[in-house]
Amino acid sequence: MKLKLTLFITSLFCFQITKAQEGQSLTKKVYTTKFINEAPEIDGEINDAVWKGLDWGGDFTQKAPTEGIAPTYQTKFKIGYDDKYLYIAIRAFDDEPEKIERRLSRRDGFAGDRVNVLIDSYHDKRTAFVFTTTAAGVKGEEIVTRNGNNWDASWNPIWYTNAVIDDKGWTAEMKIPFSQLRFGKAKEQVWGLNIIRQFFREQERSLWQRIPNNVAGFVSEAGELHGLIDLKSQKQLEIQPFTVLQYDSYEKEGNNPFRDGSDFKINGGLDAKIGVTNDLTLDLTINPDFGQVEADPGAIALDGFQIFFNEQRPFFVENKNIFDFRFANGPDNVFYSRRIGRSPQTNPDKADGEYADVPINTTIIGAAKFSGKTRDGWSIGVLESVTSSEYAEIDNNGARRKELVEPLTNYFVARAQKDFNERNSYVGGIFTATNRDLKGLNSLRKAAYTGGVDFRHEWDDRNYFIQGDFVASHVVGSKESIEATQRSLTHLFQRVDASHVEVDPNRTSLTGTGGRVFGGKRGGGNWRYWGGLNWRSPELELNDIGFLRQADEIRQFANVRYLWQNPTKIYREANVRMGVSTSFDFEGNYNRIQYTLRGNINWINNWWTELEFGHKPRIFINTFLRGGPRWRYSEENFAVLFFGSDRSKKLSFRAGTVQSVTKQDNFAFRRYVVGLNYQPFDALSASLETTFNENPNKTQYVTQVDYNGGKRYILGNIDQQTWATTLRLNYSINPNLSIQYYGQPFISRGRYSDFNFVNNSIAEDLNERVTWYNNNQITTQLDSDNAVEKYFIDENLDNANDYEFENPDFSVVQFRSNLVVRWEYIPGSELFFVWSQGRAAGADPRESLSRGLQNQILNEPLENTFLIKATYRFVR
Structure with missing residues (x-):
């Protein structure tokens, strides 16, 4: 299988390289700005005398739905500057101004008619600052990285804007301090520039600098801003x-x-x-308040793995792209900022009748972050943070004592990348360190260190790329903490059928590696493809300051995609994608193969549909039995369908379902989602989404017990249902004053029946894989509410209980x-x-x-x- 996949990827590369369509080469537009001696009033009206001395830029080209043609209405702009500010005036023509969508929203709402000004002040052709003004005067900002593949709206600089509607359409003015931008030293600055208009009611997007659909980049294709002479460092x-x-x-x-x-x-x-x-910024925080407007969504994981939640705290969100170091599939990352300020990792030892006050989170005494990108291509990030010792206060009939639940901890992250080869390539590195003053908390690791290198190279007008990441980790601690690490769900060195790993209770350190190598074609013509592999060695451990769900895996993947980029009478755009992936562990066990076919289409009326089919003929899981042997799931097929209406309308909806079935009804997964968005008037918006999941499984893991000198792995038939509804309301009195509401009820309930135990964990037939208990082997103990409290098992039917386990039902x-x-x-x-x-x-x-x-x-x-x-x- 490895050889077949490798040959498939190689053949695909060779075929596409020889058949690739050449990208269109367009002349870069240039706008030359001028120094102005008088600042305009930022009221949205372009009537100040100072604007008259500046030239108009214009001649926009449609990007969507039909790339390359003239937009429905044109847009033009002027740019001037003084010692401290960049000034931009925009005229968006519209013959029906009464139909302009002037929707109020909170900052970064990006609702209604709007313009985006993209400024690549680094001129690295990969990174840009984007300033957005809507027809209602609502501002928004984003940092764009990876040449347009990542848009981050968490950045909130200080700047000024306003907009008005008149009989010709609408106008906007912007005043952007140079202190909020990053640029190097030069007699004349040359910056990347593009201006993007969203004509909302037609869902039409037009650009000043045309970017054909078949080119690979976005920031790299921007026009240029000239005329910035002798800018002073701000x-x-x-x-x-x-x-x-x-x-x-x-x-x-x-x-x-x-x-x-x-x-x-x-x-x-x-x-x-x-x-x-002017390139690099030092952020400091003392006793920061890291409150969040929205709580983390409700979730429950029966597989025992930790759940990944997105970072929402402003200090860590800003410039997070610089610190990012993903090296595998999913959320695995060398730096996961939510480890800083995490909940205490240990619990106090309290007796019956005692009460404990345990901190919810560890206190961040202080943090400093030095980050930015220089004009000569260096991206630099250094973060240092110290969290305090946390104590639980324990009360025993008025007598108080304190017990350490989280030690004083120092977190350090250093990240760097260097662009070269005309910004077509970069190399980088990362180093992290976590050090704890344990004070007797030997269940935690004393220290953890990671180091990594990464690179990316693009060629042929950035249509082709190859990228690699490599990371190594080293954790040290007491014998107790390192043994716990070996036995954790991430590693499971105690697996009974694994010959390549074993628990060593005398070890005081672990060292592991991980990484990925992948490449492909991301632009030029209608074909795209990519493939590669990633790995995480058994001893890799990142969870002190990173995120690692599971070690001991080698994964291969290949994907090919075809795009229909020009609209027809039926659709605006569409694409279809095929993929295959396989995974192995480091013992060479062939654990999984999966085939997928997915596509999405944006219909001519702006409705949309997404469809996916998947087939998993082979599913083995090393972690399912929590240290037991590899477990085989039955062959699975799944389908995904989501569709929705035009998002530009006052009322829109989305709905969908996920349906998964397996042989012998081993398990199933059924999800149903319905969402509504409604904006009855410009100042009020509402969204409501309801999700209902059903996840029946005849062989859900329950527990393991000792029996006849070995282990019994007990499973059960679970009927799990989960329901959640999320409501969001936003009422904007004006662009700077808003009222927001977020609410989510969540419930997940699981009922178990038909308990069974593992017989042959890798048998293909479900009836050989497990053995069901009969009614004579199992009895129950009820509590005062007549609910089952415990199950007692007499497996050999000798009228004596062989083992027992708690009722696993939950809600x-x-x-x-x-x-x-x-x-x-x-x-x-x-x-x-x-x-x-x-x-x-x-x-x-x-x-x-x-x-x-x-x-x-x-x-x-x-x-x-x-x-x-x-x-x-x-x-x-």
Whole structure:
């Protein structure tokens, strides 16, 4: 199979290289700006006298739906500058101004008619700053990386904009401080420039610098901005102190002195941003407030693996692209910033009758981040953070003691990349270090270090690429902590049928490697393809400051894609993609192969459809039995269908389903999703999404017990159902004052029956794989509510219980909501009023989903948090 896949990838490369269509070579447009002596008023109206001395740029070309033709309405612009600011005026023509979509939203809402100004001030042809103004005057900003493959809206610089509608269409003005951009030293600056207009009601996009559909890049294809003479370095200096007042109310919990019904906290801190050079910035934070407007979504994982959540804290979000180092499939990354400030990793040792107050998160004493990109192609990022020792306070009838649950920890990350070969190539590296002052917490690792290198090379007008990443890890600690690492679900060195790994209780360190090599064709013509492999060795460990779900895997993959890029009478654009992937472990076990066929189409009326089919003829899982032998799942087939209406309308919807079936009904997965978006008027938008999952499985892992000198791996037939609804509301009084609401009830319930145990874990036939208990072998113990509490097994029918296990039925209920009033009273300074409600509890699994939600959310008091946060940004 390895040889066949390799030959397939090689043949595909050779065929496409010889048959590839050549990309279109277009002349770069140039706009030459001028120095101005008088600043225009940023009111959206282009009537200041200073604009008259500047030339118009224009002649936009449609990008979508029909690339290369004239847009429905033209757009033109002017650009000027003085010692500190770049000024941009935009005229967007529209013969029906009454139909212009002037939708209000929060910052970065990107709703309605809008223009984007893309500035590649590095002129590295891979990275750009994008400033967006809507017809309603709402601002938005993004940092674009990887030559247009990644758009990050988390960046929030200080700048000024406004827009107005008139009888010719609408106009906008922008005032962008040079301190918010990054550029090098030169007598005359040359920057990449493109201006993009979204004509919303027709879902039409047009560009100043035409970019054909068959070219590989986006930033690299921008036009140029000339005329910036003798720009002075504008070293950024921003200081932002904040104050937070927080009041929590909740139901009093019996005699628990730590849960007496309410808490009040006052907190404060400081964030600072210092421009070391015009390219590089130092970010500092002292006692930061890392509150989030939206809580993490509800989730439950029966496979035992950790769940990946996106970073939402501003300090870590900004410039996160510089620190990113993905080296495998999925979310695996050398740096996962949510490890910093994580929940304490140990629990206090308390006796019956004792109460404990355990911190929810570790306190970040301080953090500093030095990051940026120089004009000569260096991307640099250095992060240093210290989290404090965290103690649980334990009460025993009034007597108090403290117990360490998280040690003082230092986190360090250094990242660098260098562009060369006319920005067509880069090489880079990363180093991370985690060091803990354990103070007796020997269950945690003492230190962890990772290092990695990466490269990418593009050629033939960036149509072809090859990329590689390599990472090595080294963790050290006590025998106890390293043995726990070996036995963790990520590694499972104790697997009974593995000959290439084994638990060594005397080890005090582990060293592993991982990486990937892949390449292909990403532009030119209608064909795209890519393929490669990645690996994670058994001893690779990244979870001190990175994210690693599973080690001990080698994965190969190949994909080919065809695009229909020109609209017809039926569709605007479409594509289809085929892929194959296989995986092995480091012992050489052939664990999985998967074939997929997927496609999506954007219909001529702006409705859309996505469809996918998959076939998994071979599925072996090393981790399923938690240290037991490899487990075989039955052959699986799945289908995915999602479709939706025109997103530009006031009311739009999306709906879809995922359906998975297997041989012998081993397991199934059924998901149903319905979402609605509604904007009844410009200031109010609402979205509602409901998801319902069914996941029946005849062989869901339950537990393992000792029996006859060995292990019994006990499974059960689970009927799992999960339901979640997410509601978002946004009311914008003006672009700087908004009210937002987020709410999500979540419930997941699992009921077990027909228990069985593993007989031959790799048998193809399900009936040979497991043996079901009969009614004479299993008895139950009931609790006071007449619910099953325990199961007792008399496997050999000698009227004596051989082993027992707890009832695994569960029902988890969670509700999270936030009501936030946000007022940016001056640019960069904000005032927040927040009301949060929530509850997380267990329900009776015998109840229906609706009854479980009603009993735990509607019929029980919720926890409330009232918070006021004020920030003020001093800018020089």
